[in-house]
Amino acid sequence: MAKRIYIPRIDSIQTLDFQALDLLLEEKGAKASIDCVNWPKDFPYRPDCNVTIAHDGTSLALLYHVRGLDLRAMETQDNGHMWEDSCVEFFVQDPDGSKYYNFELNCIGRLLAAEGASREGRQHRDASILASIKRFSTVKETSFQKDGGIFSWTAGMIIPLSAFGAKGVKELKVNMYKCADKTAHVHFVSWSPIDLPNPDFHRPDFFGDLILL
Numbered sequence: 001m002a003k004r005i006y007i008p009r010i011d012s013i014q015t016l017d018f019q020a021l022d023l024l025l026e027e028k029g030a031k032a033s034i035d036c037v038n039w040p041k042d043f044p045y046r047p048d049c050n051v052t053i054a055h056d057g058t059s060l061a062l063l064y065h066v067r068g069l070d071l072r073a074m075e076t077q078d079n080g081h082m083w084e085d086s087c088v089e090f091f092v093q094d095p096d097g098s099k100y101y102n103f104e105l106n107c108i109g110r111l112l113a114a115e116g117a118s119r120e121g122r123q124h125r126d127a128s129i130l131a132s133i134k135r136f137s138t139v140k141e142t143s144f145q146k147d148g149g150i151f152s153w154t155a156g157m158i159i160p161l162s163a164f165g166a167k168g169v170k171e172l173k174v175n176m177y178k179c180a181d182k183t184a185h186v187h188f189v190s191w192s193p194i195d196l197p198n199p200d201f202h203r204p205d206f207f208g209d210l211i212l213l
Contacts, residue, residue: 002021003192003208005032010054013061014158018136022154025052025063034064034088036193043199045185049088049178053149055212058167062176063136063156064088066107070183073108076142079124082112084182088155092174093204094165100173100204101125101164105155109137113163119202125163134158147184173207190202 007030013021029052035047048070051104054061072085083089085106089124093100094115102122104112137155161167170197179201188199192208 007053008212011055011056029054034191036190038194045187059158059160061158067187069151070147072145072183079112079128082106085181089177091175092164095169107139109135132160167168170212172210172212175207
């Protein structure tokens with residue numbers, strides 16, 4: 001069953017540094033757990049992953065707090081294969097339903113942003129869109145793979161609503177994910193459940209509801 005979450009409005013979010021934003025969202029933001037293990041037979045591992053969310057009328061802030069095994073960050077440029085690294089993701093459908101957008105952020109703050117109607121033929125967003133998205137990460141190293149240890153980290157984004165055609169919109173279809181395809185403990189975990197036989201995040205038919213208050 002698809003989930004629903006209500007997102008408070010906090011007008012100061014774009015002016016804050018990471019620590020201040022993290023504290024404010026912990027106090028006043030909406031909280032969601034990315035905890036649906038949809039393919040337990042083949043991919044049973046579930047790291048702890050929670051996201052805190054707020055908006056200010058023109059942008060959406062998401063901070064993902066992760067604790068789990070392994071840490072990988074081999075993609076050091078935007079629009080790379082972020083899903084192979086330790087990665088958090090936000091997928092959102094265009095309000096007219098014609099396409100959806102994926103924002104995939106690895107643990108060092110490198111971002112893949114794309115749009116399209118399905119998994120096939122997706123188009124990367126241009127440099128101006130990427131530049132408009134403010135990013136945060138507590139991991140400062142680059143080009144590494146650490147398997148087997150336990151790591152805690154936070155990464156997040158402030159995305160303009162206009163970057164996914166939602167300026168002035170109050171209800172969105174979304175899903176949020178945690179994955180890491182090339183770590184020792186491969187996982188595909190979602191916020192809203194996905195009822196399919198094999199892993200596939202590119203399914204707007206399983207998106208949940210995000211309501212901007």
